[in-house]
Amino acid sequence: MRKILVVGAGQSGLQLALGLQSHGYEVTLMSNRTADEIRSGRVMSTQCMFHTALQHERDLKLNFWESQAPRIEGLGVSVAAPGSFDPGPSQRAIDWVGRLDGYAQSVDQRVKMAGWMETFAQRGGQLVVHGAAVGDLDYFSRAYDLVLVSAGKGELVSMFERDASRSPYSRPQRALAVAYVHGLGPRPEHPDFDAVRCNLVPGVGELFIMPTYTLSGRADILFWEGVPGGPLDVFNGVKDPAEHLRLTLELMEKFLPWEYARATDVELTDAGGTLAGRYAPTVRKPIGRLPGGGLVLGVADVVVANDPITGQGSNSASKCAAAYLASILEHGDKPFDEEWMQQTFDRYWNTAQHVTKWTNAMLAPPPEHVLNLIGAAGQLQPVADRFANAFNDPADFENFFFEPEKTAAYLAEVTGAPAA
Structure with a gap:
């Protein structure tokens, strides 16, 4: 042995x-x-x-918790429009959700x-x-x-x-801040299934929201990734969990009002439900x-x-x-x-x-062809679905994400238009 x-x-x-x-x-x-x-x-x-x-x-x-953890059936991407302070859909330059072939889970x-x-x-x-x-x-x-x-x-x-x-x-590219909460409402446009939500604020950072299963049952994770030195980089040294949550929500209200609108009644799952840090x-x-x-x-x-x-x-x-x-x-x-x-x-x-x-x-600012791809996913459901499922198999990004020629050829194939 x-x-x-x-x-x-x-x-x-x-x-x-x-x-x-x-x-x-x-x-x-x-x-x-x-x-x-x-x-x-x-x-x-x-x-x-x-x-x-x-x-x-x-x-x-x-898979001891598979029956208890929420089944995450989609992955959505929203991009904040410049200067948006209104929770309405007009304040999202891009907003779509792709459906996963096999559900995801978080424990x-x-x-x-x-x-x-x-x-x-x-x-x-x-x-x-x-x-x-x-x-x-x-x-x-x-x-x-x-x-x-x-x-x-x-x-x-x-x-x-x-x-x-x-x-x-050689140095951290994001300042990270996590809060596990109860009481988050559903996204009104897709209330019937759970999805991970990727919210991008160009030049500022990202907020990810994902359903999870924790010590006290069903919960959601609010996860800010801030560009170091930018407006989201405010969690360093914050020890009080309530202050951490207050900052999380304040930043949501300022930069992502459509997500803040469903977070007005949240509370931390427990006193250990926050985390902040960064690494290269x-x-x-x-x-x-x-x-x-x-x-x-x-x-x-x-x-x-x-x-x-x-x-x-x-x-x-x-x-x-x-x-x-x-x-x-x-x-x-x-x-x-x-x-x-x-x-x-x-x-x-x-x-x-x-x-x-x-x-x-x-982690880098997206090139034009990637912006086009993410934008196209808002009009073309197969593109949204493929993007979402590449989170399961990131090797697929080689086929349509990194090179402008491959992105153009893929979008042409989906729309039936000749490639540029």
């Missing part, structure tokens, strides 16, 4: 640990918090998982990670509650066939060298070298940390865990050497590279 150590109990670490456990591996999981501490703590993320990522959970029978990671961690322990896994340092891993690496690092923050990340060729940004999007080399000569393999956002503007974090973590699990199972009893580690990461990068390219593009 092969012994594997997983450091970090997020989406990727837990999914991978539970997957290995189900195949008979002897797995030790290190977490810096207990399940109860996670459950009673502050929200850790926004997350909206699309069909492929949800299917990875179903395949491992880990508060406090609920999911705590539940999965308890499941791992109940199934006989060894759970070590300890904040691991590099020195700890040096000691542990001698006792395990493979050490996987999925703790995306802190000292351990410093073991993985930044890959400059894949990391165009970074891709790192996948292999970490320990002082004693041992090697560790980085997982998910340890090695590929994208800005959350495209909602891919938990999706990428799930896909990374699935790819690594397959590589480990296929490898049998051969040593987990440096060559295998690089090949395993490369297998994940085949998927992740599309997410990174698209996310970095969305």
Whole structure:
């Protein structure tokens, strides 16, 4: 029986640990918090998982909250018109919703990670509650066939060298502010189904709204992404949750009045329902070298940390865990050497590279052909639907998003007009 150590109990670490456990591996999981501490703590993320990522959970029978979490059947994009202060539709330069082929879902990671961690322990896994340092891993690496690092923050990340060729940004591109709320009303134009709402304020930032399932049941996430130094960059140092919510709503009223109109009665889900911060999007080399000569393999956002503007974090973590699990199972009893580690990461990068390219593009001001594409989706439902479903499979953006010629050819194909 092969012994594997997983450091970090997020989406990727837990999914991978539970997957290995189900195949008979002897797995030790290190977490810096207990399940109860996670459950009673502050929200850790926004997350909206699309069909492929949800299917990875179903395949491992880990979809414990599927019947309780809202079914997200659409993804909408609204772009604020310049100088808009009226909640009416005339104040949206663009406004559409695409329908998803397979529904998406969001489960508060406090609920999911705590539940999965308890499941791992109940199934006989060894759970070590300890904040691991590099020195700890040096000691542990001698006792395990493979050490996987999925703790995306802190000292351990410093073991993985930044890959400059894949990391165009050296500083944060957005200031992030999250609030989990009860009491948000439906969008009046689509009250019959749940959708993620992507609201773009050119030059200022974005507000994402997504239905979720949290400790107290159905809720919604209000998630501002502000251009650093701009009018949305006001959450730094705000410790009081009520003040955080007040700022969130004040900015909605100013920049996105049609969303504010349905948020006038919201309240925070709990005292831990807010989060703010920022980080530089970074891709790192996948292999970490320990002082004693041992090697560790980085997982998910340890090695590929994208800005959350495209909602891919938990999706990428799930896909990374699935790819690594397959590589480990296929490898049998051969040593987990440096060559295998690089090949395993490369297998994940085949998927992740599309997410990174698209996310970095969305952080920059959109070129004219992308504005045309987003605008066309308001008149052409197939374009809106394809755009929405590319959140599940970002590789599809290669076919119609990045290059003006491909965008023009695609729009011509949909309208039946000759390409320009």
